[in-house]
Amino acid sequence: MTEPIIQLRGVTKAFGPVSVLKGVDLTVRPGKVTALVGDNGAGKSTLIKGLAGVQPYDDGEVLIDGVHHDLHSPREAGALGIEVVYQDLALCDNLDIVQNMFLGREELSAGTFDEGRMERDASDTLRSLSVRTVKSVRQKVSSLSGGQRQTVAIARAVLKKARVVILDEPTAALGVAQTEQVLNLVRRLSDQGVAVVLISHNLADVFAVADDIAVLYLGQMVAQVETADTTRDDVVGYITGTKVPAGVDLLGTSNISIGEGA
Amino acid sequence: MSGQTTQTAARTAASPDPVAGDLIGSGVEGGLGDQITAWVQRVRGGDMGALPAIAGLIFLAILFGILSPYFLTPINFANLMNQAASLVVLGMALVFVLLLGEIDLSAGVTGGVSMAAFVVLNVKAGIPWPLALIAGFGVGLATGALIGFLVARVGIPSFVVTLGLFLGYQGLALLIIGAGGLYPINAPELIALQNGRLPVWGGWVMLAVMLAISAATSFWDRARRTRAGVPNRAISLVWIKLGVIAVLGGAAVAILNLNRSQSVIPIEGVPTIVPVVLAILWVGTFALDRTRFGRYVYAIGGNAEAARRSGIKVRWVKWWCFVICSGLAVVAGLFAQARIGSVDGAAGRDIVLSGVAAAVVGGVSLFGGRGRLVHAAIGALVIASITNGLGLLRLEAGINLLVTGGVLILAATVDALSRLRSGNVRS
Numbered sequence: 275m276t277e278p279i280i281q282l283r284g285v286t287k288a289f290g291p292v293s294v295l296k297g298v299d300l301t302v303r304p305g306k307v308t309a310l311v312g313d314n315g316a317g318k319s320t321l322i323k324g325l326a327g328v329q330p331y332d333d334g335e336v337l338i339d340g341v342h343h344d345l346h347s348p349r350e351a352g353a354l355g356i357e358v359v360y361q362d363l364a365l366c367d368n369l370d371i372v373q374n375m376f377l378g379r380e381e382l383s384a385g386t387f388d389e390g391r392m393e394r395d396a397s398d399t400l401r402s403l404s405v406r407t408v409k410s411v412r413q414k415v416s417s418l419s420g421g422q423r424q425t426v427a428i429a430r431a432v433l434k435k436a437r438v439v440i441l442d443e444p445t446a447a448l449g450v451a452q453t454e455q456v457l458n459l460v461r462r463l464s465d466q467g468v469a470v471v472l473i474s475h476n477l478a479d480v481f482a483v484a485d486d487i488a489v490l491y492l493g494q495m496v497a498q499v500e501t502a503d504t505t506r507d508d509v510v511g512y513i514t515g516t517k518v519p520a521g522v523d524l525l526g527t528s529n530i531s532i533g534e535g536a
Numbered sequence: 537m538s539g540q541t542t543q544t545a546a547r548t549a550a551s552p553d554p555v556a557g558d559l560i561g562s563g564v565e566g567g568l569g570d571q572i573t574a575w576v577q578r579v580r581g582g583d584m585g586a587l588p589a590i591a592g593l594i595f596l597a598i599l600f601g602i603l604s605p606y607f608l609t610p611i612n613f614a615n616l617m618n619q620a621a622s623l624v625v626l627g628m629a630l631v632f633v634l635l636l637g638e639i640d641l642s643a644g645v646t647g648g649v650s651m652a653a654f655v656v657l658n659v660k661a662g663i664p665w666p667l668a669l670i671a672g673f674g675v676g677l678a679t680g681a682l683i684g685f686l687v688a689r690v691g692i693p694s695f696v697v698t699l700g701l702f703l704g705y706q707g708l709a710l711l712i713i714g715a716g717g718l719y720p721i722n723a724p725e726l727i728a729l730q731n732g733r734l735p736v737w738g739g740w741v742m743l744a745v746m747l748a749i750s751a752a753t754s755f756w757d758r759a760r761r762t763r764a765g766v767p768n769r770a771i772s773l774v775w776i777k778l779g780v781i782a783v784l785g786g787a788a789v790a791i792l793n794l795n796r797s798q799s800v801i802p803i804e805g806v807p808t809i810v811p812v813v814l815a816i817l818w819v820g821t822f823a824l825d826r827t828r829f830g831r832y833v834y835a836i837g838g839n840a841e842a843a844r845r846s847g848i849k850v851r852w853v854k855w856w857c858f859v860i861c862s863g864l865a866v867v868a869g870l871f872a873q874a875r876i877g878s879v880d881g882a883a884g885r886d887i888v889l890s891g892v893a894a895a896v897v898g899g900v901s902l903f904g905g906r907g908r909l910v911h912a913a914i915g916a917l918v919i920a921s922i923t924n925g926l927g928l929l930r931l932e933a934g935i936n937l938l939v940t941g942g943v944l945i946l947a948a949t950v951d952a953l954s955r956l957r958s959g960n961v962r963s
Contacts, residue, residue: 349847364845366838368905369831377835378846383760386826390757390764397560397766410561417581 277340279304279438279469280325280356285334287320294320296493297334302438307460307470309480309501312490313513318473321490322440325471326358327351355437359427361446367416371408372396374415375430399433400425403462407455421452428459432468439463440471445479457483477506491515496522564769568776571769582957588950589898589914592943593921600925607925611796613788614807618730620920621809622872626887627894627912628820629864632857634895635824635837637904638687638694641888642679642701646862647869648884649705650676652712655719655879665723673866679705680862684855694858706885713881720878729812730874733805739789742811746785749818751778809871813913816867820909833857837905893944894919901951919943 280302287295294317302308312318323329325336327345336343338354345351351358365374372389375396381388396411405425408418415423424444431439441460445453460483464470474480480487481501488498489512496512497504497519511517518524563574579587600607626643633640640646654672657663663671683701687694713719721727734742754774761768789806797803824830832853835843844850865884872887873879898915900907919940926936 348845352847360845362841364839364842366835366842366905368834368838373831373835374842377831377843378848380828380831382828386822387831388760388764390761390766393562393761393766394764397562400560405560408560410563412561412563 276303276305278302278337279339281335281337281340282321282325283335283337285321285324285331285336287317287324287329287332294493295324295331298490298493298495299498300488300495301498302469302471303485304437304469305464305467306485307464307472307483308498309472309474309484309487310490311474311477311480311487311509311513315492316490316513317493318490319442322358322442322471322473325351325356325438325440327356352434355435356440357431357434357436357438358440359424359431359442359444361442361444365415365423365427365430368414370414371400371411371418371426374426375399375433377430379434395433396429399429402466403429403432403459405429405459419452420448421455424448424452424456425459428456428463432463432466436468438469438471440473442473443475444472445474445476453479477509480509481506489513491524494522494524496524562766564767567770568772571773582954584899584950584954585908586899586911586914588947589911589918592897592918593914596918596921596925600921600928604925604928606928609796610791610794611798611803612924612928614792614796614803616917616920616924617792617807617810618875619924620917621730621813622868622875623887623890623894623920624813624913624916625816625864625871626868626891627898627916628817628909629861629868630891630895631820631900631907631909631912632833632861632864633694634892634900634902635833635904635907636854636857637837637902638854638857639892639902640683640694640698640858640861640865641892642683642698642705643861643865643868643891644884644886644888645702645705645709646676646679646884647865647867647872647887648879648882649679649709649712650866651869651873651879651883652709652719652881655721655873656712659719659722665726669723669726669870672870673863676862676866676869677859680859680865681855683862684858687858688851688854702888706882709883709885710881713879715881718878718880721874726870726874727877728808730807730809730871732808733803734808734811736793736805739793739806742806742814743782743785743789746814747778747781750781754778816864817909817913820864824909829853829856834905889944890919890940891916893940893947896951897943897947899951901955902948903951903955915947 278301280300282298282300284297284299285295286293286297298317298321300321310318310321320329324331325345327348327350330344330346336345343354366377369377372393376392381391381395383391393411400408400411403425407422408425415426418426428439428441444456444460448456457479460470460472472480472484484501486498486500487504487509489496489509491512492515508517512519515524597608606612626647629643630640650672653675654668657671658665658668679701683694683697686692686697751774754777758768792806793804795802795804824833832843832848835846835848836850836853840850868891869884873883894916895907895912896902896915897918898907898911898913900911900915922939922943923936926939
C-alpha cells in the first residue's frame with residue numbers, strides 16, 4: 275500500500291460550546307479516491323475547511339507526507355499541493371476558461387500577459403484529463419453547462435499541480451450524463467496519482483468511484499473502510515448511526531457540551 | 537505482435553499525449569468568414585459591445601446633419617472634440633468602478649473641488665500653477681482614497697458614500713470659491729490643452745504613431761502566440777483593423793486639418809486635446825487588458841468571492857479603482873474648466889450622470905465585469921453629440937436633459953436585456 279499523503283490524527287474543532295469535530299482520524303493516499311460521507315451536520319465541511327487552511331483545527335495533528343504541518347491559510351495549503359473545488363465553484367462568469375484557470379497566477383512575459391502560453395497550458399491540462407466536451411478554451415464560463423464548469427474548476431486545481439484535490443459535492447447539481455463525465459474525471463485524476471477526497475451525499479457515486487469510504491457521524495470518524503470490503507447498507511447504517519463498526523465507541527449523540535470550557 | 541500494436545494504438549487514442557495532437561479550439565480557427573460568423577453569433581448572444589453606441593452615433597450624425605446645416609462642418613467637428621474631451625475622460629474614469637459593480641456619483645464634483653482648490657491656491661494664494669495643480673490632484677486622489685477606504689474597508693455601499701460626497705462637495709466647492717465667485721485659470725499652458733491645435737503635419741504624425749503602436753502590438757501578440765504553439769487569427773483581420781484606423785483616422789485628421797476659420801486668420805489642425813485623450817485611453821486600456829491589476833478588476837466584477845479564493849487582494853484592487861477614478865475625474869475637471877478658462881462654485885455639478893450615461897450608453901455594464909474604456913469614449917461622443925446637436929437647433933435646455941436621461945435609461949435597458957440573453961444572471 276502506498277504511503278499516505280495526508281494523515282489526520284485526533285483533530286478537533288469547536289465553535290463556542292458546539293464541538294463539531296471530536297478527535298477525527300483520516301488517511302488519504304495518492305492515486306486513491308477517498309469518499310467522505312456523513313449526514314448534514316456531521317462535520318464534513320469543517321473537516322475540509324481545516325485541510326484547506328480556511329479554518330484551522332483547534333487540536334490534533336496534521337501529517338503531510340509524514341511531516342507535521344499547521345495549516346493556517348489557503349496559501350499554505352496550496353503550497354503543499356492541497357486544492358479544494360468548492361460546491362459553488364468560484365469561477366468568474368465574465369472571464370473565459372483560460373482566464374479562470376490562471377486567475378491569480380497569470381503567466382507574464384515582459385510584464386504583460388503571455389496569453390499564448392496560458393492558452394496552451396490550459397488546453398494541455400484539459401486534454402490530459404481527456405476533456406472532450408469543451409469546444410473552445412476561449413469560451414466565456416457563462417456559456418458553459420454545470421458539468422463543464424465543474425470540469426474547468428477541477429482542471430484549475432490540476433493546473434496548480436495539486437497533489438490532493440478535495441471535491442465538495444461535485445455532482446450535486448448535475449444531470450445523469452454530466453455526473454458520469456465528472457465521475458470519469460475523478461477517476462482519471464486519481465489515475466494520474468492525485469489523491470482525491472470526494473464529499474458526496476450520493477452513495478451511488480461514492481460506490482462508483484471511491485477506493486475507500488470515510489464516514490463521519492456527529493463529529494466522529496466512525497469508519498474508514500475500503501469500498502470493496504463494505505456494503506451500501508453498512509455505510510447507510512454508519513451515516514445514520516444505526517450501525518457502529520466493532521471497536522468504535524460513540525461519544526454521545528449531542529454536539530453540545532455543557533459546563534465545559536468557558 | 538499485431539495485437540500489441542493495436543493495443544498501443546487504442547491506448548493512444550484513449551488518452552492523447554498532452555503535447556502532440558490537436559489543441560482544444562480557442563476560437564481563432566478558420567479564415568475571415570469563420571471569424572465574422574463567430575462574431576455575429578457573439579453579438580446575437582447578447583455580447584454587443586459598443587455596437588449600439590456606434591449605430592447611435594451614425595444615426596445622430598445623419599439626424600442632426602439634416603436638421604442643422606452647421607452640425608457636419610469642420611468647425612463644429614473640432615468643437616465637438618473639445619466639448620466631448622472632458623466627458624470622455626470622466627466616462628473612462630467611471631469604467632474603473634463600474635467594472636467592479638460599484639458607482640461613483642461624486643466623480644464630477646471631485647473634479648470640481650480639485651479645480652477650485654487649484655485656482656484658489658494659484659490665484660488667491662499666489663502659488664505657482666504647477667504646484668497648485670499638483671495640490672489639486674492631491675485633493676482628488678485623497679478623495680478617491682477616502683471613498684475606497686469607506687467602500688472596500690468599512691463596507692458602505694459606494695452609492696451611499698458617493699451620494700454623500702456629491703452633496704458635501706457641492707458645498708465644499710462653494711465654500712472654497714465663495715458664493716457667486718469665479719477665478720480665472722492663469723496658466724496659458726493649461727488653456728492651450730483645450731484651445732491649442734497641432735500643426736497640420738502633427739495630425740498626420742499622430743495618426744502614424746497610432747498605426748505603428750497598433751501594428752506593433754498586433755504582431756507582437758501573434759509572435760508570442762506562435763512561440764507558444766497556439767494558432768493565430770487570420771492575418772487579414774490585422775490588416776482590416778489597421779485599414780479601418782487609417783481610413784477613419786485619416787478622414788478625421790484631414791477634416792480637422794481644413795481651415796475652419798470664419799475670418800482671415802486661418803484655424804486648422806487637430807485640437808491638442810485629441811492626442812492627450814487618446815494617450816489616456818491607450819494607457820488605461822493597456823492596464824485593463826494586459827496587466828494583473830486589470831484582469832483582477834474584471835474578476836472582482838464577475839465574482840468577487842471567486843477572486844478572493846484565487847488569492848486576489850479584493851479590497852486593495854477596489855481601493856485602487858476608486859483612486860484611479862477620482863484621479864481621472866480631476867483630469868476631466870481640468871479639461872472642462874480649461875475649455876472655459878475659469879472655475880466657479882458649481883464646477884462639475886452637472887456632469888456626473890452624463891459620465892455614467894456615457895459609459896453605459898457605450899456598453900459598459902452597470903452590473904460589473906463587462907465593458908471597456910473605448911466603450912465609454914464612444915458613449916461620451918454620443919452624449920456630447922446630443923448636447924451639441926440640440927444646442928445647434930436652439931432647443932430649450934430642458935429638452936437636452938430629457939433626451940440625455942431618456943438615452944441613459946434606454947442604454948441601461950439594453951444592458952439588462954443583453955445580460956439576460958447571455959445567461960449571465962446569478963441569483
